[in-house]
Amino acid sequence: xxxxxxxxxxxxxxxxxxxxxxxxxxxxxxxxxxxxxxxxxxxxxxxxxxxxxxxxxxxxxxxxxxxxxxxxxxxxxxxxxxxxxxxxxxxxxxxxxxxx
Amino acid sequence: xxxxxxxxxxxxxxxxxxxxxxxxxxxxxxxxxxxxxxxxxxxxxxxxxxxxxxxxxxxxxxxxxxxxxxxxxxxxxxxxxxxxxxxxxxxxxxxxxxxxxxxxxxxxxxxxxxxxxxxxxxxxxxxxxxxxxxxxxxxxxxxxxxxxxxxxxxxxxxxxxxxxxxxxxxxxxxxxxxxxxxxxxxxxxxxxxxxxxxxxxxxxxxxxxxxxxxxxxxxxxxxxxxxxxxxxxxxxxxxxxxxxxxxxxxxxxxxxxxxxxxxxxxxxxxxxxxxxxxxxxxxxxxxxxxxxxxxxxxxxxxxxxxxxxxxxxxxxxxxxxxxxxxxxxxxxxxxxxxxxxxxxxxxxxxxxxxxxxxxxxxxxxxxxxxxxxxxxxxxxxxxxxxxxxxxxxxxxxxxxxxxxxxxxxxxxxxxxxxxxxxxxxxxxxxxxxxxxxxxxxxxxxxxxxxxxxxxxxxxxxxxxxxxxxxxxxxxxxxxxxxxxxxxxxxxxxxxxxxxxxxxxxxxxxxxxxxxxxxxxxxxxxxxxxxxxxxxxxxxxxxxxxxxxxxxxxxxxxxxxxxx
Numbered sequence: 001x002x003x004x005x006x007x008x009x010x011x012x013x014x015x016x017x018x019x020x021x022x023x024x025x026x027x028x029x030x031x032x033x034x035x036x037x038x039x040x041x042x043x044x045x046x047x048x049x050x051x052x053x054x055x056x057x058x059x060x061x062x063x064x065x066x067x068x069x070x071x072x073x074x075x076x077x078x079x080x081x082x083x084x085x086x087x088x089x090x091x092x093x094x095x096x097x098x099x100x
Numbered sequence: 101x102x103x104x105x106x107x108x109x110x111x112x113x114x115x116x117x118x119x120x121x122x123x124x125x126x127x128x129x130x131x132x133x134x135x136x137x138x139x140x141x142x143x144x145x146x147x148x149x150x151x152x153x154x155x156x157x158x159x160x161x162x163x164x165x166x167x168x169x170x171x172x173x174x175x176x177x178x179x180x181x182x183x184x185x186x187x188x189x190x191x192x193x194x195x196x197x198x199x200x201x202x203x204x205x206x207x208x209x210x211x212x213x214x215x216x217x218x219x220x221x222x223x224x225x226x227x228x229x230x231x232x233x234x235x236x237x238x239x240x241x242x243x244x245x246x247x248x249x250x251x252x253x254x255x256x257x258x259x260x261x262x263x264x265x266x267x268x269x270x271x272x273x274x275x276x277x278x279x280x281x282x283x284x285x286x287x288x289x290x291x292x293x294x295x296x297x298x299x300x301x302x303x304x305x306x307x308x309x310x311x312x313x314x315x316x317x318x319x320x321x322x323x324x325x326x327x328x329x330x331x332x333x334x335x336x337x338x339x340x341x342x343x344x345x346x347x348x349x350x351x352x353x354x355x356x357x358x359x360x361x362x363x364x365x366x367x368x369x370x371x372x373x374x375x376x377x378x379x380x381x382x383x384x385x386x387x388x389x390x391x392x393x394x395x396x397x398x399x400x401x402x403x404x405x406x407x408x409x410x411x412x413x414x415x416x417x418x419x420x421x422x423x424x425x426x427x428x429x430x431x432x433x434x435x436x437x438x439x440x441x442x443x444x445x446x447x448x449x450x451x452x453x454x455x456x457x458x459x460x461x462x463x464x465x466x467x468x469x470x471x472x473x474x475x476x477x478x479x480x481x482x483x484x485x486x487x488x489x490x491x492x493x494x495x496x497x498x499x500x501x502x503x504x505x506x507x508x509x510x511x512x513x514x515x516x517x518x519x520x521x522x523x524x525x526x527x528x529x530x531x532x533x534x535x536x537x538x539x540x541x542x543x544x545x546x547x548x549x550x551x552x553x554x555x556x557x558x559x560x561x562x563x564x565x566x567x568x569x570x571x572x573x574x575x576x577x578x579x580x581x582x583x584x585x586x587x588x589x590x591x592x593x594x595x596x597x598x599x600x601x602x603x604x605x606x607x608x609x610x611x612x613x614x615x616x617x618x619x620x621x622x623x624x625x626x627x628x629x630x631x632x633x634x635x636x637x638x639x640x641x642x643x644x645x646x647x648x649x650x651x652x653x654x655x656x657x658x659x660x661x662x663x
Contacts, residue, residue: 024646031645032567035189046182046351050174051344054334063312069332070311072174073166073392077181077385084188084378091193091374099647 027098034090038083050076106474107246114284114478115261118277122265125272130517133270134201134497136366140275146379148278149363151486156238159483164455167395170331172338179350181388186355188377192364194566194644196373203358204502210565211573212637217502219580223557224358224498227550228491235488236536246477255536259529262489266525274489275366281482288479293390295466296397306393319400327444345610352616353551356559359490370648398458401465406451407442419464428454496524549591556583556615564623569641575627583619587612
């Protein structure tokens with residue numbers, strides 16, 4: 001009888017291990033997808049709107065300033081700050097969801 | 101009270117504050133000395149990181165450089181802020197989770213190799229030394245310009261102050277003085293900026309005045325009238341490709357600089373590391389979004405008040421004569437028509453302007469009280485000292501922790517480790533002071549080195565170490581060495597031996613981007629061709645990627661009291 005209990009507990013332990021490994025994998029996948037999406041925005045705003053598309057965007061005027069120029073000297077920096085806080089807040093959510 | 105008296109008062113008060121904080125945060129054990137007991141709240145670490153990161157160059161020279169480059173100056177604005185996104189998303193949380201003391205610690209453990217550790221130690225020391233030499237010089241210059249003290253005496257005073265809180269308090273002392281230094285430097289930067297914004301546009305907030313007034317339009321018009329390119333004209337000085345490469349190199353270099361990375365070892369949790377990066381960039385952004393506004397306002401104001409004026413009119417401007425005496429501003433009526441004209445060509449231009457004058461002269465141009473000018477001096481000193489102390493600790497911990505404790509004497513006791521740490525800080529200060537007094541002529545040139553090398557060495561191997569489990573020792577060492585060698589070869593060749601910029605015309609400042617790509621490529625390929633890393637290393641990577649156990653207190657991101 002004691003033998004069967006042992007076998008039972010070792011099976012449930014194995015299952016728990018597997019569930020845990022799966023949970024960590026899911027957490028990591030969610031994390032990397034979030035990072036990828038935020039970095040796409042990062043690249044689009046800084047390397048795209050503030051460098052590559054500047055000649056184009058400068059035809060548009062924001063307030064009294066050409067948009068491409070404003071993006072490069074102000075807009076991109078504001079975006080960077082927002083991106084980091086979005087990441088921290090979203091990761092809090094993922095932490096709560098996958099932590100056990 | 102005169103400007104000198106005010107400056108003396110401000111400098112002495114701020115120094116007493118730093119000394120007091122240093123004394124209060126003195127430490128006994130290695131955890132306190134190297135990582136401030138991992139007890140720094142996220143907001144405080146953010147402020148400390150901001151002060152650590154913003155050097156004398158950011159404070160004094162950056163607005164001036166942008167003022168002369170116009171749009172092209174954006175490489176510094178974006179390059180020196182965009183890297184924090186990479187740091188927050190890709191590096192800081194995992195390195196904090198790894199939870200050791202230094203950057204070479206991670207490289208050495210993740211790549212299970214003394215050689216990898218040593219390559220990382222050499223790179224960390226080299227990067228930090230090039231940087232710190234410039235900071236000590238900056239301290240000396242501020243002293244000499246504002247207090248008429250000899251530059252060498254100024255360097256010496258700076259050394260004594262840094263030595264006091266860094267030797268006594270290690271990382272803990274440095275952290276809390278950096279928080280104080282951030283406060284000093286940001287007030288010193290903002291007050292004159294608010295004043296000049298108000299005078300020129302009627303709106304005191306520089307960021308708003310910059311975007312929503314006609315000042316940029318007027319500046320563009322004035323520039324064109326004088327024969328310059330429009331201020332907002334992109335790629336007037338550098339090609340689009342060069343701007344792109346330099347920006348990426350500065351961003352990636354920022355994320356790979358050891359004195360910034362180690363700051364994230366001092367917070368209590370992974371979660372705090374993420375928030376802390378956000379606070380750091382927010383605090384940096386306050387200065388970095390003000391700087392381009394100051395650049396444009398000051399340029400407009402300088403042209404407006406100096407161009408096409410008669411010699412006697414200029415002599416009536418107090419600040420113009422004062423700065424002319426320092427040699428930073430020069431007038432010479434070359435064509436003898438009795439009027440002073442600014443033109444794009446150096447040969448015919450009758451006004452010469454040093455870029456440092458943009459920030460330093462703003463308070464006087466805006467007619468502010470003498471104590472504001474004194475505050476700017478204290479701010480410049482705070483910027484230089486905070487950066488210097490962070491760099492000195494990296495040099496000390498690289499030797500005391502990575503070489504002495506991890507390689508030479510793993511049995512060392514706590515007190516031995518702290519003692520070696522203190523001695524090494526002292527040693528590093530002496531070297532930095534030496535370079536401050538006898539500045540090597542190539543300091544300006546080697547700053548490109550610091551970023552290029554950080555980009556081409558640390559960044560790829562740390563990223564791959566976390567995001568690619570298959571990356572192994574062989575790959576990392578090959579990648580670091582080849583990335584470093586290529587970058588160093590290009591920079592040295594172009595800067596010192598007149599080599600052409602044969603790689604797509606990329607200037608040496610931007611070549612770190614290419615070195616980084618080469619490093620990624622080599623590390624990846626070599627890792628696939630050699631045996632995978634041992635099981636325990638793979639498990640370590642697995643651990644870095646898993647969520648933190650429950651129960652991390654809210655106070656770790658600074659929502660509770662700061663203590």
